[in-house]
Structure formats: C-alpha cells, structure tokens
Amino acid sequence: MATTDKGQTRRRGQALEDAVLKAAWDLVNTVGYEKLTMAGVAAKAQATKPVLYRRWPDKASLVTSAFLKFGPKIKRDLPVPDTGSLRADLLGLFGQLVVTFNALGAEKLQGLVADRLKQIPVDKLFALANGHSMLEPKITQILQQAEQRGELTVADQTARTLNLPVVLLINEVLGHGTLTTASLTAMVDEILVPVFMGQK
C-alpha cells in the first residue's frame, strides 16, 4: 500500500524495452531529437533513466534503436535491379530510395546526425542512421553485373568510388532536403556512370 497502486506488474526484458522504444519514437516525432530528453522518455514509458542506460549507452543510440524499430522499414533485401545496363540498374536502385528517404522526416533527425558526428569513431561515421552499410553490397552487385556485360572492371573500383553513391545521397538529402528522380538521374548520368565506367 505504501508503494504505487499499479505496482503489481513490473515489466522486464523485451516488454520494457519495447515500451521505452515506443516512448522514444513518439517523442522524437513530436518534439524532435534535440528536445527529447532521457528523463522524458523514461517518464513517458513509465520507467526510469537507469532502465534506459542499462540498455543503450547514450541518447543517440536509444533514438537510433527507436528509429530502426519504428522508422520506415529500410528493406534489407530490396531486390537488386538487373536490367541490362549499369545506368538503369543504378537508377532502379536509387528509385527505391526516393520513397524511403522521403518517408522519414529528415528534419527530425538532424540533431541525431550532429550527435553522431561528435563521436570520434572515425571511419564510416558520416552515415545517416544505418543507411549506407546496407547500400554498398547492392552497389557492388550492380557493378559485378556490369562487369559480366563488359561495361567495366570491378577491380578498378576503390573504396572511394564504391562509397561515392552514399556520399552523393547524403549531400543530396542534407543539402537539398529532398531526393527526387531528377536529382538521382543527374547523379547517375553526370557522376556515377562516368566514374564507374570511365576508369582508364
């Protein structure tokens, strides 16, 4: 009687974790990342801060988890186009991204990006959520298809050129706020095809 009236059931494990992630996702969608507080998430989930910090090392990780759970599903198994030309394959792949990126409300996530930037993990740091690790294998596959048609040599590609699509996408999203078919077509025609096929 001394404690809270609802004290009957104490959530644990997955149930509690789900509730926290749901609260975090609700908050990031209402107040945005910057104004989302760990205490606020805890309160909304009817949990406490230590519960959050037992699971996620920091705010950025928590919100990233919430994004991965509730955000637009970035299909890990999007079919890789195989249309018969490098250009069309790239356009096909990027076309799938237009829908996805337009769905996720980029302005809410700006603070997340900045927070991530502060962490020193040097290498692939400049990545939006988990965006690009998912893209690279598909690029590679498209290039292999092109190689079999004799359009290019995969061995000529480098880490830098393989990463270029992601760099361009990030610049497009962060710089212009949108991804359109027109901009993606320009990227492919003006930059990616020349780079991939134009190696000496």
Next chain:
Amino acid sequence: MATTDKGQTRRRGQALEDAVLKAAWDLVNTVGYEKLTMAGVAAKAQATKPVLYRRWPDKASLVTSAFLKFGPKIKRDLPVPDTGSLRADLLGLFGQLVVTFNALGAEKLQGLVADRLKQIPVDKLFALANGHSMLEPKITQILQQAEQRGELTVADQTARTLNLPVVLLINEVLGHGTLTTASLTAMVDEILVPVFMGQK
C-alpha cells in the same frame, strides 16, 4: 582586505574580452574543444561565466571567436595553378588546401563542427558548400584552362559536377577528420578527372 588582493582593477570591455578569448584559445589548444568548459575558461581568465555569456551566446561561438582572433589566417586568394594538365592543376589546388587545413589544428577543434552543425541548420551548411564556396571559381578557372588545351568541354559540366569537389572535401573532413595528400590524390584520380573528362 576582505576581498581579493588584486581587487583594485576591474577589467571591462575589450581588455576583459581579450583575456577571455586568450584563455579560451589556450584551453582549446591544450585540452581540445570537447573538454574545454565555460567555467574553465572563466577561471583561467579570472572572470566568471556570466561575463562569457554576456558576450557569446554559447560555447561554440566563444571558441569560434577565439579561433578567428588567434587561429591561423586563412588565405582567401590562393593562386590558381596552371601547370598544363587538368590533373596536375587539381592536385595543385587541393595541395594548397592540405596545407591550410593542417595549419588549423583541426584535431583540437573536434566537436566544434558538430556543435555548429547542430545550431546552423544542416541544409544551410551544405548550401554554403553547394554554391557559395570560395573554391568554385577556382575550379571553373582550372576547367577553362583544360578546355583551352582540349581536355574537356566546359559546357558539358553541370552545377552538380562543379560542386563535386566541395562535396568530396566536406565528406573527407567530416567523415575522416583529416585532409591528406593521399586522399586528395585519390579524389582527383578516381573521381574528379573521370567526371570532368569523361562526359560523353
């Protein structure tokens, strides 16, 4: 006698401001941006936090001011190379950037960029890159030189390809934290030359 022994002279205005900036610059060069605290700056300047906040709205602004006052002066009028080849011209231009960048002591300023990113809308920062860059006129001149040698056609270039060098540079700095001759050479050979010269 009850108060501090040096209580005779109370600094104000420019003298106080200079002392604060000096303290901030000293600290950012010893502990780095992340570990620099406003209280620490105040203490080192023998001032107090309100003195800082009366002048600068936040930590990032203060450190930026200190940087502008004491940091290396950035040359605005780098000569545009004219070596006889597009590749060498690009390498020459970027080589100048390596020197400049390394002179900034970028590693001490780690979190500054991220802090700025948070407050300056990200799109603004990239918009700054995508157009108002001090680099673009130089790129254009280099391309015109190349055109006169018959290496390429300037009319084939687009806003997107003209911005590509800046995009790559930003990615390099934000993603890797450094600018090296090796990375710039790779950019030029693997991406920029194919894009500029490889247009159909």
Next chain:
DNA sequence: ATCAATAAGATACCGTAGTATCTTATTTAA
C-alpha cells in the same frame, strides 16, 4: 515452496551548458 540470481524501481548524485539575481566597482555626464 524456498531461495539465489537477475533486473526493475527509486533516488541521489556529478559535470557541464546556460540563466537569473543581486551586489559592487568603474565610467560618464551633470
């Protein structure tokens, strides 16, 4: 059914960014 392990709850705490308030020294104008 009991008890040890686990993990949630509650709470207090630390460090830092940034703010508010009040007192006091210095400047300036009368």
Next chain:
DNA sequence: TTAAATAAGATACTACGGTATCTTATTGAT
C-alpha cells in the same frame, strides 16, 4: 564632486546527460 548608468563579480539556480547505489519485485532453478 557627485550621481546615474553601465557592466563586472559572486553566487545560486535550472536543465540535461549520464552514473551510482540501494531496495524490491520477478524469475527460475532446486
């Protein structure tokens, strides 16, 4: 020379990220 305006000093405060500690509910193995 005095008094009003200005701005520094001191101090305490709030908000937030993140940590530590202790108590208590729940699980699950015996």
